[in-house]
Amino acid sequence: MSIPTPNGPAVETFWLTKRFGRTLAVDNLSLKIPRGSTFGLLGPNGAGKSTTIKMLMGMLSITGGQARVLGVDVATDPVQVKRRVGYVPEAHHIYRWMRVGEAIGFCKSCFPTWNDSRCRELLDLFGLDVQKKVKHLSKGMQTKLSLLLAVSHEPELLLLDEPLSGLDPVAREEFLDGVLQTVCDRGQTVLISSHMLDDVRRLADTVGILYEGKLLLQGHLESLLGTTKRITATLRDGVRPANVPDGTIFQRTVGREWTITVRDFSPEKLQQVRALDGVENAVAADLGLEDLFKDFIRGCRTEKVLESGSV
Amino acid sequence: MNTGWLLWKEYRQNRFIIYAALAILLGPYLIGFGALYGWRLIYCPMNVTPRNWAEVWWRVLAFANFCSMFLSLLSIALIGGNAISGERVDRSSEFLFSMPLRRSRILVGKLLLAALVIAVIWLLNDFVCWLSPKMPGLKVPGLRSLPLAFIATSSLVIFCSAWFFSSLVTSPAFDVCGGLMTPMLVGIGIRFTTWLLTPHGAVPFAGNYDADFSRWYLRVCCVIAPVCFCIGTWRYLRRVEP
Numbered sequence: 001m002s003i004p005t006p007n008g009p010a011v012e013t014f015w016l017t018k019r020f021g022r023t024l025a026v027d028n029l030s031l032k033i034p035r036g037s038t039f040g041l042l043g044p045n046g047a048g049k050s051t052t053i054k055m056l057m058g059m060l061s062i063t064g065g066q067a068r069v070l071g072v073d074v075a076t077d078p079v080q081v082k083r084r085v086g087y088v089p090e091a092h093h094i095y096r097w098m099r100v101g102e103a104i105g106f107c108k109s110c111f112p113t114w115n116d117s118r119c120r121e122l123l124d125l126f127g128l129d130v131q132k133k134v135k136h137l138s139k140g141m142q143t144k145l146s147l148l149l150a151v152s153h154e155p156e157l158l159l160l161d162e163p164l165s166g167l168d169p170v171a172r173e174e175f176l177d178g179v180l181q182t183v184c185d186r187g188q189t190v191l192i193s194s195h196m197l198d199d200v201r202r203l204a205d206t207v208g209i210l211y212e213g214k215l216l217l218q219g220h221l222e223s224l225l226g227t228t229k230r231i232t233a234t235l236r237d238g239v240r241p242a243n244v245p246d247g248t249i250f251q252r253t254v255g256r257e258w259t260i261t262v263r264d265f266s267p268e269k270l271q272q273v274r275a276l277d278g279v280e281n282a283v284a285a286d287l288g289l290e291d292l293f294k295d296f297i298r299g300c301r302t303e304k305v306l307e308s309g310s311v
Numbered sequence: 312m313n314t315g316w317l318l319w320k321e322y323r324q325n326r327f328i329i330y331a332a333l334a335i336l337l338g339p340y341l342i343g344f345g346a347l348y349g350w351r352l353i354y355c356p357m358n359v360t361p362r363n364w365a366e367v368w369w370r371v372l373a374f375a376n377f378c379s380m381f382l383s384l385l386s387i388a389l390i391g392g393n394a395i396s397g398e399r400v401d402r403s404s405e406f407l408f409s410m411p412l413r414r415s416r417i418l419v420g421k422l423l424l425a426a427l428v429i430a431v432i433w434l435l436n437d438f439v440c441w442l443s444p445k446m447p448g449l450k451v452p453g454l455r456s457l458p459l460a461f462i463a464t465s466s467l468v469i470f471c472s473a474w475f476f477s478s479l480v481t482s483p484a485f486d487v488c489g490g491l492m493t494p495m496l497v498g499i500g501i502r503f504t505t506w507l508l509t510p511h512g513a514v515p516f517a518g519n520y521d522a523d524f525s526r527w528y529l530r531v532c533c534v535i536a537p538v539c540f541c542i543g544t545w546r547y548l549r550r551v552e553p
Contacts, residue, residue, distance in 0.1 A: 059408055061551035078551070082411035093406040097323055109316040110410040 008071045010035045010157050010189035011056060017064035018051050018213075025051040027213035028065065033191060033206070035156075040204030040221070041193040042293050048213040049193035050090065053161045056191075057087050070156055083111065086150030086183075090162035092142045094134050100145060101130035104152075111153035118182070119152040125178060140171030147175065151182050158183050160192040164199055176202060197290045209293060211300050217263075221289070228292055229265035231273050233258045233282035241276040245269040250299035261287065261295040317412075317420030324403075328393055329428055332386035336432050339378035343371040376439045380462050383432045385491070387466050390428055391473030392486035394421045395547055399481040408553035418547060429470070433463075460529060465494045468532040468539075475539035478546040493539075494532065501527050 011033040018026040026048040033039045043049050054060035056069055058078025067074040069081045094103050108114045123130065126144040128137075137145060143163055150158060160179070164172050176199055183190055194200050200207065201221065208218040217224070228249075235256045244251060247263040258279070262269055265284065273282045287295070322329065347368065398404040407417065440459070473490025480486055501524060 057409060058551065059405070059553060079411045079413055082409060087409045089405065089409070091402070093402045093404075095320070095324070095403050095406065096401075106316055106320065107410065109313045110412060 007035070008068075009033055010037075010070055011039075011191060012068045013052075013056075013065065014067075015065035016052070016055065016062065016067050018048070018055060018060065019063040025213055026055070029210075029213065029215055031208065031215060031218065033189060035189050036187050037206050038190040038192070038204045040200035040207040041191060041210060042195075042197065042200065042207055043193070043210035044297055046212075047210040049210055050161050051213075052210070053087075053159050053191065053193060056081075057085065057159060058082060083113075083153075084156045086153065086155035086158040088143070088146045088150045088158070088160045088163045090165055092146045094142070094145065094149070096133070096135035098134050099130065100128050100132050100134065100137070103134060103145065103149065104130070107149045107152070113153045115152055115154050118154065119148065122148040122152065122178065122182065125181070126174070138171075140167050140175070143167060143171070143175055144178065147178055147182075155188065157189045157191065160190065160194075162193055162195070164194055164196045172196065172199060179203065197288075197293055201289045207289070209296050211297055216296055216300065225287060225289065225292065227265055228261065228263050228287055229284045230287050230291065230295075231260045231262060231270060231282050231284050233260070233273055233276075234280040236278045236280050239278055241278055243276060245272045250295040250302065252298075261292075261299070314416070314420060314423075317417065318423055320407075321420045321424040324397065325390070325393060325424065328386075328389045331389065332383070332428055332432065335382045335386050336379055336435060339375040339382065340372075343375035343378075347371050372439060376436055380436045380459075383436070384462070384466055384469055386432060387429060387470045388473045388487045388490040390425050391470040392477050392488075392490050393483045394425060394474055395477040395543075396481050396483045396486050397477075399553065400483060402553075404553035414548045418544065425470070429466070433466075458525075461525060464529050464532040464536075467536045468494050468497065471536040471540040471543070475543035478543040478550075493535065494528075497531050497535065498528060501531065 009032045011031060013029050013031045016026055016029040016031075017024070029048075029052060031052075041049050041052070051060060055062055056067055056074060058074045058081050062075055070084050072080050072084075074081050095106075098106065104119060108116075108119075122128075122144075126141070126148060128141065128145055128148065134142065134145070147163070158179075164175065167175065179190065179192075180203070190203065192200060192203055204221055206219065207221050207224065209216040231245075235253070235258050238253070238256045240251070240253045240258055244260060245262055247265075247269070249261050249263055251258065251260040253259075260273070270282060270284050273279060398407065469490045472493035473486050476486035476489035477483070480489075505524075
């Protein structure tokens, strides 16, 4: 029996591993999400985001390591975790034959902490009709219903697994407004995995990038964006210098233009690049979250290709 | 969690199977008596009447009872085979398992519904069996002469094996077929084993073949059923994934 720690991190994993046969979906993932933060879990398809979230929800067995959610060991007491966590999956599997009101009644009977006034508030906000059957709801409305069911019991942690995929911009906006109003503004912890980087940027204060089951980086979004820069240099004869500055995560040469993405940027690093043989001039520019994400993933892919000797 | 909600959810989830089970249960009686009524309508005006109407009535009832009981094996397989995999196949179990419910609680809901449906099937058919010897002046043998023990054991093994397959394979069709095949395989297995063990030219079971076959069938089914049920239940309770 694990003892919940009220001030500990909301999510903590130690060398969390998940294997499906020979496929390693999550590889020794060690993650810590402080309480009250909004964490964006980014990664390409098949990176292990959904697998990680399902393991945190106690809906997938853990091959190795440990996951603690709100101080509770998921493997030993998944029911306790589910009682305190709200979960919005990518694909909604609420009983299709249920009416919205029946789905609410069913969930209400499962959670002793159910808040009726919050539920009504969200019903109004999302414009959900309690008489309508789930199968007759659009994808956007199903996502909103899923969010309503996930937050009406006032969870301490909200897990959002690609909730925005397949939604039109208006539905996405309404969903995000719902999350901001009902969860983020009340100081609850949110873990959101998504491909919609602009939306993640709107919500998250901390991000982590997952690639092939490994956590490439984790940090405060603003600090990451502030310290990761793209240096664009013009090469005299188009030959890329052998040396690159420390913290280079990705580089590319197109004609005479050499682009390098550098972590922990400092003016000295820019000077280093300028001082390299064959470099005519170099300038540094800020990166958006999307560019940062893409460069991290491309950098990893290039490294992998080089390691496997394909190039 | 109110168990009533779980039972309601199970009923709504399996309502078409329950309607089918009711149709299978009542269908033979309705068809039998419908046919009898039609026969009366056609032949009575021609003054063609059987010597003993009560006997005809009870013979139809006996046949309908046999058909209903035999066909209800299919209902029992449907209930057992859909119990676990029915929710897995449409992935609604993922929604259920995101709720803070203990597996044992969900299991109780499933078993309670199955028990209720099977009880209704057996109570109605047994009531007809119980009623038959009470008919005054009835010349037909009582409906108890039906192989009740045989059907009861088959029902048990069908439900338990369908339950077992349901916990193992996410295909209700396969699970229902698996449940229905199990008693057949038991019967074939006994016959094959008898054939293997009986010396060439000798008479199997020392001549008392039917009685001994039935006895072995009942014994084997009574072993297989609890084993299948326990393994299925254990698997369902132990599995982390929905």
